[in-house]
Amino acid sequence: MASSSSSSLSRVVVKSSDNNLFVVNKKVASQSQLLKQCIDNMEEKGTNDVILIPLSNVTSNILTLVLEYCEKHADFADDDNNNQELKQWDHEFLKKFDYATLNSLTMAADYMVTKSLLNLCCQFIADSIKDLTVQQIRQIFDIKNDFTPQEEADIKNENAWAFR
């Protein structure tokens, strides 16, 4: 891919942990601070090659989702987080996933420093934990109770104030 005389690239290639390549528009990639940092560093060096960024922590199915999010958000200004249409889209976007996918997506957002996606995922998980009983949380997230009866009694006693 030949770059223009401005020496700034319009696209980068991102490689997932399972070795799939994604060609990403620079504006979209910049939604991730990690990718943006890489691009900025390369541009400072004045390289004219296509930049390849390997992400050893993100599988291609998760990377697809992160990039889908970045693509949507690249269309809106940075300070446009209160846009109702965008909020609605965010909500619909996350609603589709099971907790396993949400977990991986959260880790990917953290790793790729996509702050708004990270906040979105964390808030979504937090909202689904809120107002649940201990038993309901264990059920929904399929968590084994590994406390001994005594330990469980103690921890519940310490936190008794929260069980209204």
Added chain:
Amino acid sequence: MQNNDNLISPTWEVLDLVSHHLDPQSLAIASCVSKTWCTCFSSDHLWDPLCTTHFPSLSTVGAATLPRCRLYGLGYTAALRRQPKQPRKPRLALHRLLFVVSVRLPGGVVEVVSPCGEMRQDPHGLFRFNIEVAEEREWTAEELKAVKVTWTIVERGWKAVFTVAEDTGGNLSSAVDGFFSKELPSPGCCSSTMSSGLVADIRFGLKAQDDDSSRVSRIEKVSVGVMNALNWRHVSVDDGLLYLEHFLHV
């Protein structure tokens, strides 16, 4: 290499990230889910700012020995106990009460019986009632000096009686209006050494006229009420009834 795609439960990294989006109550409940969740949601670095924000005066207490999540729990419970309870509505109603005020003078007794339901309510909703006295007798200053007054409240149908003030003396001699007060008994929720903080307030409206050489007065009205001894104001009707409930309502 990420290998969590088939795990339903959030990994500890994610729990740590999510923890900053949870309110203290949810954090405490989530701490009881499992050992991993407990570790993620009860760390000091998470609870320390919460303690400092919500209970700044406590945040130096027990800092060395007590985990911050425990400290928050203590602060929360303490704050809850300090909150005034939402006062419940009294079960006792005014119209079930009868006031009996008897005024004992050396020359005789004036007794007024008045059902509360028929009395005009105080416009500010205070426990304060005016009772008209239809009594023609006149009293000299000397007699008024020795006056004793008893205020009894009767629950309709003679279910119960409560003597608010008994044989209470006051000053009626010189002024046109006189006022008597008597501390009320504690309603028994604390030990008897705790005071109720309330006083019975009894006032007289006198009509004086100069008759020949001596000055005589007629008792025109009696006003009775319950006052708070701390701020010297009348309590509200509801508060008055709540207090009386202890002595009257069976």
